[in-house]
Amino acid sequence: MFEKSTWIRLPRNVVVGHEVLGRTLEVVDDVHLSGRPLLVTSPTPRELAADPIAAQFEERGIDPLVVTVETASFDAVEEVIAEAEAGDAAYLVGVGGGKPIDIAKMASDHLGMGFLSVPTAASHDGIVSNRGSVPDGDTRHSVAAEPPLAVVADTGILANAPWELTTAGCADIISNYTAVMDWRLANRLKNVEYSEYAAALAEMTAEILVDNADLIRPGIEESAWIVTKALMSSGVAMSIAGSSRPASGAEHLFSHQLDRLVPGAALHGHQVGVGAIMTAYLHGGDRGIWTDIRDALASIDAPTTADELGIDADTVVEALSTCHAIRDRYTILGDGMEEEAARQVARQTGVI
Ligand SMILES: NC(=O)C1=CN([C@@H]2O[C@H](COP(=O)(O)OP(=O)(O)OC[C@H]3O[C@@H](n4cnc5c(N)ncnc54)[C@H](OP(=O)(O)O)[C@@H]3O)[C@@H](O)[C@H]2O)C=CC1
Numbered sequence: 001m002f003e004k005s006t007w008i009r010l011p012r013n014v015v016v017g018h019e020v021l022g023r024t025l026e027v028v029d030d031v032h033l034s035g036r037p038l039l040v041t042s043p044t045p046r047e048l049a050a051d052p053i054a055a056q057f058e059e060r061g062i063d064p065l066v067v068t069v070e071t072a073s074f075d076a077v078e079e080v081i082a083e084a085e086a087g088d089a090a091y092l093v094g095v096g097g098g099k100p101i102d103i104a105k106m107a108s109d110h111l112g113m114g115f116l117s118v119p120t121a122a123s124h125d126g127i128v129s130n131r132g133s134v135p136d137g138d139t140r141h142s143v144a145a146e147p148p149l150a151v152v153a154d155t156g157i158l159a160n161a162p163w164e165l166t167t168a169g170c171a172d173i174i175s176n177y178t179a180v181m182d183w184r185l186a187n188r189l190k191n192v193e194y195s196e197y198a199a200a201l202a203e204m205t206a207e208i209l210v211d212n213a214d215l216i217r218p219g220i221e222e223s224a225w226i227v228t229k230a231l232m233s234s235g236v237a238m239s240i241a242g243s244s245r246p247a248s249g250a251e252h253l254f255s256h257q258l259d260r261l262v263p264g265a266a267l268h269g270h271q272v273g274v275g276a277i278m279t280a281y282l283h284g285g286d287r288g289i290w291t292d293i294r295d296a297l298a299s300i301d302a303p304t305t306a307d308e309l310g311i312d313a314d315t316v317v318e319a320l321s322t323c324h325a326i327r328d329r330y331t332i333l334g335d336g337m338e339e340e341a342a343r344q345v346a347r348q349t350g351v352i
């Protein structure tokens, strides 16, 4: 008897382009949200996007609530939930990088409210995903959450964000190559549930981005457009899979472990990119695609070494040799690498 079922949650409206921030209320109306919004933002994105959105609401006679968060934490999620309840918010709007968007996503999931995602940086593929990532004790990886009802991605704001945020987004996409290799391996060895559609979409997204690497340059709206569409596509792959598997394998375990060892040292995307060089090497040795991954990262100015991440060699080795344990996710790291073997891989790939 056939007993499988799939429930794919996706955003209803994804609006990407020039000066679309000014159309936020149109998007709100289109997804039939009404009442008082609570904007969740962080300091820089507040000035760039949350205050202008608040002004749009005020013009309409709606007084929005605004919470500015400094760090991604469960305390921040709880603060947002409390503000939403006290202020009678009807829905949430996450405005900023991954931190405020994930906090808004987790809070709206808890409150059973809709939420809108307004990225100010093309820095990560959680913009449309059905995952929320807020560190909780030793847990650093994402958990299931409702995706946004709609996304408003203004390419002018994204293009003017610091270039390293965009290169971090590109590296998060390039890491799909190794994430999918790990997923296939886990499917073959451990019978982990696998979706050919989600894997193909994640890989194709990385391929299109790499093919267009020449067009991705600082300060150019078309570049922001290319990267943002790739981030959306990667987020959709996660929603189709019902997990972050298409976009997160051992390279993400490595990054999550760095977040524990040296919090805030480097951007999420940059860490997973460097992780992908080493885990691609583990998958294929000298004949593998690790050099292609390294060259693709270098071509968009993303870090390819520990030095460029601003993290010392010993910490990189420690993260690589211990990160298998932080999550129940089978990858090329298996039950863990010996420290000396991890050091060799980091050396062979020029990471240290
Ligand atoms: N849910 C999911 O599926 C996924 C979640 N993630 C998560 O996303 C996070 C990484 O996202 P990231 O965006 O790097 O994190 P942040 O939200 O911390 O943003 C990084 C920095 O960029 C600044 N910033 C944002 N927009 C602008 C702008 N337009 N101009 C100038 N500065 C700007 C922020 O400012 P300020 O200091 O003011 O905040 C912050 O300092 C991680 O926590 C990661 O785990 C990653 C991938 C997938």
Ligand SMILES: O=C(CO)COP(=O)(O)O
Binding pocket: 125, 126, 131, 133, 140, 141, 142, 143, 172, 244, 247, 248, 252, 253
């Ligand atoms: O960062 C992500 C995908 O790019 C989310 O993955 P995690 O589930 O490992 O947090």
Ligand SMILES: [Zn+2]
Binding pocket: 124, 125, 172, 247, 248, 252, 268, 269, 272
């Ligand atoms: Zn990621």
